[in-house]
Amino acid sequence: MEENNKFKPLEFKGSATEYFKIYIVNLFLSIITLGIYSAWAKVRKNRYLYSNTYMEGTSFEYTANPINILKGRLLVVGGYILFILVSDIFHLPIIAMVITLAFIIFIPYIIHLALKFRLRYVRYRGINFSYKNKTSKFYEFYIINILILNALTLGLAGPHNTNRFFDLYFNNAYFSDKKFQYEGKSWPFYKMWIKAFGLAFVLLILGVLIVVPITSSLKYNAGMDPAVATNIAVVMVLGIYAFMAVLGTFFAGVYFALQSNYVYEQTDIEDIAFKSEYKALKMGWIYFTNFLAVVLSFGLLGAWATIRLQKYKVENFYHTPIGDMQLQRVTQEQHSSFGEESSEFFDMDLG
Amino acid sequence: MIVEGLYHSNLITSKRVEVVFLESGELHVSAEDLSLHVRIDTLHISSRVANIPRVLEKEGFFTLEIADNDAIDAYLKRYGNKKNIIHMLEKKMRYSLLFLLMIFVLVYGYFMYGTALIASLLAPIIPDKYVEYLGQESFEYIDKNFLFQSRLSEKEKKLVQNSFARVEKNGKYKLFIRSSSSWIGANALALPNGYIIITDEMAELTAFNKDALSGIFAHEMAHVDKKHSLKNIAQTSLSSLAIFLFSGDISSGLATLSSTLLYSKYSREFEEEADNEAIKRLNSLHISTVPLARVLHKIAKESKLEEDENYHYFSSHPDMYQRIEKFKANSL
Numbered sequence: 029m030e031e032n033n034k035f036k037p038l039e040f041k042g043s044a045t046e047y048f049k050i051y052i053v054n055l056f057l058s059i060i061t062l063g064i065y066s067a068w069a070k071v072r073k074n075r076y077l078y079s080n081t082y083m084e085g086t087s088f089e090y091t092a093n094p095i096n097i098l099k100g101r102l103l104v105v106g107g108y109i110l111f112i113l114v115s116d117i118f119h120l121p122i123i124a125m126v127i128t129l130a131f132i133i134f135i136p137y138i139i140h141l142a143l144k145f146r147l148r149y150v151r152y153r154g155i156n157f158s159y160k161n162k163t164s165k166f167y168e169f170y171i172i173n174i175l176i177l178n179a180l181t182l183g184l185a186g187p188h189n190t191n192r193f194f195d196l197y198f199n200n201a202y203f204s205d206k207k208f209q210y211e212g213k214s215w216p217f218y219k220m221w222i223k224a225f226g227l228a229f230v231l232l233i234l235g236v237l238i239v240v241p242i243t244s245s246l247k248y249n250a251g252m253d254p255a256v257a258t259n260i261a262v263v264m265v266l267g268i269y270a271f272m273a274v275l276g277t278f279f280a281g282v283y284f285a286l287q288s289n290y291v292y293e294q295t296d297i298e299d300i301a302f303k304s305e306y307k308a309l310k311m312g313w314i315y316f317t318n319f320l321a322v323v324l325s326f327g328l329l330g331a332w333a334t335i336r337l338q339k340y341k342v343e344n345f346y347h348t349p350i351g352d353m354q355l356q357r358v359t360q361e362q363h364s365s366f367g368e369e370s371s372e373f374f375d376m377d378l379g
Numbered sequence: 380m381i382v383e384g385l386y387h388s389n390l391i392t393s394k395r396v397e398v399v400f401l402e403s404g405e406l407h408v409s410a411e412d413l414s415l416h417v418r419i420d421t422l423h424i425s426s427r428v429a430n431i432p433r434v435l436e437k438e439g440f441f442t443l444e445i446a447d448n449d450a451i452d453a454y455l456k457r458y459g460n461k462k463n464i465i466h467m468l469e470k471k472m473r474y475s476l477l478f479l480l481m482i483f484v485l486v487y488g489y490f491m492y493g494t495a496l497i498a499s500l501l502a503p504i505i506p507d508k509y510v511e512y513l514g515q516e517s518f519e520y521i522d523k524n525f526l527f528q529s530r531l532s533e534k535e536k537k538l539v540q541n542s543f544a545r546v547e548k549n550g551k552y553k554l555f556i557r558s559s560s561s562w563i564g565a566n567a568l569a570l571p572n573g574y575i576i577i578t579d580e581m582a583e584l585t586a587f588n589k590d591a592l593s594g595i596f597a598h599e600m601a602h603v604d605k606k607h608s609l610k611n612i613a614q615t616s617l618s619s620l621a622i623f624l625f626s627g628d629i630s631s632g633l634a635t636l637s638s639t640l641l642y643s644k645y646s647r648e649f650e651e652e653a654d655n656e657a658i659k660r661l662n663s664l665h666i667s668t669v670p671l672a673r674v675l676h677k678i679a680k681e682s683k684l685e686e687d688e689n690y691h692y693f694s695s696h697p698d699m700y701q702r703i704e705k706f707k708a709n710s711l
Binding site: 045046047048050052053054055056057059060068072076079080083085086087089119129138153154155190327350351352353354356357 | 385387388389390391392397399417425428429431432434436439441442444465468469470471472474475478479480482485512641
C-alpha cells in the first residue's frame with residue numbers, strides 16, 4: 029500500500045427509527061403470509077442497509093430478486109419436510125441416510141452458490157460485483173482443508189483454513205471485470221485466535237470466580253423441598269447458559285474485529301486499498317449489548333441493534349480514492365439463490 | 380421540475396447532472412459535457428424504500444441515481460405508475476405501531492389458542508400406527524431412564540391390577556406398575572398408545588384403596604381417550620415450528636417464555652377434562668369418587684399447598700381444592 033494514498037471512511041445514513049418501521053411492517057406481512065413474504069422482507073431490509081451505505085457520495089445497491097430467494101427457501105423447507113417424513117413418520121432409516129449423505133455431499137456446492145449470490149446482487153454506480161470460481165475448487169477446499177487437514181491436526185488447522193477460505197473468496201471476487209486481490213498469510217490468523225481465545229479464557233476464569241461462590245451458597249441440602257431444589261437447579265442452568273451466551277457474543281465481536289482488520293488490509297482491487305479500524309473490545313461490547321438489548325426487549329430493539337452495528341462497521345471502514353477505472357457494464361443473469369438461502373436457513377452463514 | 384442526480388456510465392467516476400422532468404414524459408439529463416434525452420418508460424426505476432436514492436437504469440448504458448424521492452414519485456404518478464403500497468405502510472410510525480400491536484395479538488393468539496386449536500384438529504387424524512409408535516418409544520425412554528422394577532408385594536400388585544381391571548372393560552389399555560425415581564415420585568402417567576404407568580409411591584399414597592386407585596386409572600384413561608398427550612406433542616411441535624421459522628425475526632426468548640408459561644395452562648384444561656370424564660366413568664360403574672378426593676387432599680397437603688394459594692401459572696394442578704370439591708360433590 030502506498031503511503032501517500034489518503035484513506036477515507038465510508039458513510040452510513042440509515043436511522044434506527046426509519047429501519048424500525050420497515051422491520052415491523054415486513055415482520056407483520058411475513059407472519060400473516062406464513063413466511064412467504066419473508067423473501068420480499070429480506071430484500072427490502074437489505075436494500076435499506078446497502079443503499080444507506082455511501083462510498084464517495086454514491087450509495088450501494090442490493091438488487092436480488094425475492095422470487096429467487098423464495099425458491100431457495102421453498103426447496104430447503106421441502107427437503108427438510110421430506111427428511112422429517114422419511115425419518116420420523118415413515119421410519120425409513122436407509123432413505124433418511126441417503127438424504128443426509130446427499131446433503132453432506134452438496135455442502136460445498138451450496139456454499140459456492142451462496143457466495144455467488146451474495147456478490148452478484150450488489151451494485152455500485154450501476155456496476156455489479158461478482159464471484160467467479162469453479163465448484164471443484166470448493167470441493168478441493170472442503171475435502172483437503174476442512175475434512176482431512178482438520179481431522180489430522182485435531183482442529184489446529186482452523187486458522188490456516190480460515191485464511192485459505194478468504195483466499196478462495198476474495199481472489200475470485202470481481203467488481204465488473206476487475207479482480208480483487210487478497211494476500212493474507214496463515215500466521216496472523218493464529219495470532220488472532222490466540223488473542224481472542226486468551227481473552228475468552230480470562231473472562232471465563234472471571235466468570236467462574238463470580239459464579240462459583242454464588243452457586244455454592246445455594247447448595248442442595250437433603251431436607252430441601254424438591255420443588256425449591258428444582259427451581260434452584262433451573263435458575264442455575266439458565267444462569268450458566270446466559271453466561272455462556274454473553275461470553276460467546278462478546279468473543280464473537282472481538283474476533284470479528286480482529287479478523288476484519290487483517291482481512292481488509294490484505295485486500296485490494298487495482299490500486300484501491302482498504303482497511304477497517306474496528307476496536308476489538310468496542311466490537312465485542314456492541315455485539316454483547318446488542319444481544320442483551322434484543323433478548324430483554326423481546327426483539328423490539330432488533331432494528332436499533334442492526335443499525336447500530338452497521339453504522340459502526342461502515343463508518344470505520346476506509347478505502348483509498350477510487351479514481352476513474354474504465355469498466356465493463358456486465359449484464360446480470362438470473363441465478364437461483366438456493367445456496368444463500370440454505371446456508372441462512374440452517375444458520376451456517378459464512379464470512 | 381428539475382432535480383440533481385448522479386450519472387454513471389462505463390467509467391466508475393460519478394458525474395453530477397441536472398435532470399429535468401419534461402411534460403412529454405421524457406427526461407433531459409445534462410452536465411457540462413453531456414446532454415441526453417430519454418423516455419421515462421424505457422427506464423427501469425427501482426422501487427421506493429424509505430429515502431434511499433432511486434436508481435433509474437437504461438440497461439447496458441447508464442444508471443442515474445436520484446435522491447429526491449418525492450419528485451420522482453410525483454412525476455411517476457402522472458404517468459400512471461402504481462402506488463407503492465408497502466412503502467406507504469412503512470412510512471408512518473403510527474402504522475408501524477399498529478402493526479406491532481397486531482403482531483403481539485397474532486403471536487399471543489397463536490400460542491394461546493392457535494396451537495391448541497390446530498392440535499385438536501390434528502390429533503384425530505394422526506394415524507394409529509404413528510400413535511402406537513410414539514407411545515412405545517416414549518414408554519421405553521421413560522421406563523429406561525426414570526423407572527425401576529416395582530417393589531410391591533404380589534398381593535399389592537394384584538390389588539392394583541384388579542382396581543385397574545374394574546374400570547378397563549375393552550382391553551384398550553395396559554397397566555405398568557413401577558417404582559419411580561424422585562423426579563417422578565407419587566404419580567400416574569398415560570401415554571398416547573394407552574399405556575398407563577402407576578408408581579409404587581402413588582399406590583402407597585392411596586393406602587391401596589381400590590376406589591381411589593380406580594379413580595386414578597379412570598382419570599388417566601380419560602387423558603388417553605381425549606388424546607391429551609398427543610395434543611400436547613402436536614402443540615409443542617407447532618410452537619417449535621413457529622419459533623424455528625421466525626427465529627430470525629422474533630427473539631426466541633419471547634417464544635420460549637410464552638410456550639413454557641402457556642403449556643401449564645393447557646394442561647390445566649386437560650386435567651379438568653380428565654377429571655370430568657373420570658367422574659362420569661366412576662359414576663356409571665357405581666364407584667365412589669370420595670376416596671379419590673381424599674388422595675388428592677393428601678397430595679395437596681404433602682406438597683404444602685395452602686387453600687387460598689392460586690396456582691394459575693407454572694403449575695399443572697388446576698386449583699387442587701377445587702378439584703377435590705368437585706370429586707366430593709359428584710359422588711354417588
